[in-house]
Amino acid sequence: MITRVTSDETTPSAHATEEFGYLTTTGRVTGQPHTIEIWFAVDRDVVYMMAGGREGSDWVRNLLANPAVRLQIGDHVWDASARVVDPGTEEDSRVRPSLRDKYASADDDLVGWGRSALPVALEISGPASAA
Numbered sequence: 001m002i003t004r005v006t007s008d009e010t011t012p013s014a015h016a017t018e019e020f021g022y023l024t025t026t027g028r029v030t031g032q033p034h035t036i037e038i039w040f041a042v043d044r045d046v047v048y049m050m051a052g053g054r055e056g057s058d059w060v061r062n063l064l065a066n067p068a069v070r071l072q073i074g075d076h077v078w079d080a081s082a083r084v085v086d087p088g089t090e091e092d093s094r095v096r097p098s099l100r101d102k103y104a105s106a107d108d109d110l111v112g113w114g115r116s117a118l119p120v121a122l123e124i125s126g127p128a129s130a131a
Contacts, residue, residue: 025062050117077128085119
């Protein structure tokens with residue numbers, strides 16, 4: 001069962017150690033919800049994800065067309081506004097290592113991915129509205 005978050009409940013920061021999040025975008029052609037399982041990190045109350053396929057990733061193309069997205073971490077769901085992180089900014093240089101370090105292992109240090117993937121920020125706007 002999914003819990004709709006109220007203002008006095010948790011934020012994504014409380015779930016930063018979860019392994020995966022679920023991002024729902026609106027299909028830019030179909031208008032239908034499209035959900036993916038994705039790695040994420042939380043920094044300064046903003047949720048970050050990176051697209052290895054950069055702007056060619058379907059989910060990135062969807063959020064560029066419509067930045068209103070939904071994020072589920074564990075049993076909690078939030079509405080958010082997505083944006084691509086500006087390259088070369090302090091934010092860009094801060095969040096890349098955060099994501100890489102969360103998921104790197106002895107078998108794969110993810111250095112290439114950390115350098116080349118496209119970072120996307122989700123600004124949480126509040127608990128998910130009723131579907």
